[in-house]
Amino acid sequence: MPNKNSSISVIIPVLNEELYLGKLLNHLKSSSSNIKEIICVDGGSVDRTVEIAEQNGAKVIHSERGRAKQMNLGAKLSNGDILYFLHADTFPPKNFDQSILKAVENGFMAGCFRMKFDTKNVFLRFFAWFSGINLLLCRGGDQSLFVHKQLFEKTTGFNESYHIYEDTEFIARLYKNTKFKVVPDFVITSARKYREVGVLKLQFHFAVIHVKKYLGADAEELYRYYKKNIS
Structure with missing residues (x-):
C-alpha cells in the first residue's frame, strides 16, 4: 500500500533518441528530488542513445524492440514502489515526483499529467486542452503515466501484442481497476510527429x-x- 516513503522508478523506452535524451535526463535531475532510479530501456539504438544514458547516470537495460516489451522489462527490473513511464521527448513539470507521491498518498494508484505541445499551433493547443478531462477518450502516452507497482503487476502490465496503442490499451484497464488521477500540472511533449x-x-x-x-x-x-x- 502507498506510504510517505514510497519511491519512484522512472522508466523511459528509447530507440535512437540521442537528440532528446540528454536534455530529458538533465531536466529530470533538476526537476525532482525523490527519484530512486532512472531506467532507459533500449530497443536497439544505433546512435549515441545508450552512451548518453550512461553518461547521465541512467540505468540502461537492453530489450527487444517494441515499447510495450521495453516498458514491461523496465518495470520487471525496477526497484521503486511507483513506476513512472515517460517518453524520451516528454518533459515533466517541476517537482513532478512530489505531485506523483501526493496523488498516491491520497489513494490514487495510477494517473498522468495534463499535456502541452512544444508548439503554438492553435489546433494542437486546442487538442491538448482535452488532456485535462478525466475520461479515457482523453488519455494518451504523451501525457506520461504513473502506476503503483502492485497495481501494475495485478493488471499484468502492457499488452505486448500491441506495437502501437499500447499506452491507451493499458490505461483502459487501469480505469476499470482503480481511481485514475489527472494531475493539473503540465508535461511538455514534442509535436515532432x-x-x-x-x-x-x-x-x-x-x-x-x-x-x-x-x-x-x-x-x-x-x-x-x-x-x-x-x-
Missing part, C-alpha cells in the same frame, strides 16, 4: 485508430493501419 506527417492528417488517422479499436479491431489491424497511413 505532427510536424513530420502534418497536423490534420495525423490527427485524422489517430481518430480512425481510436474508432477502429472501439469497433473491435485487434492489435495487428491497428498496426497495419498505422504502417500504411502514418509510419
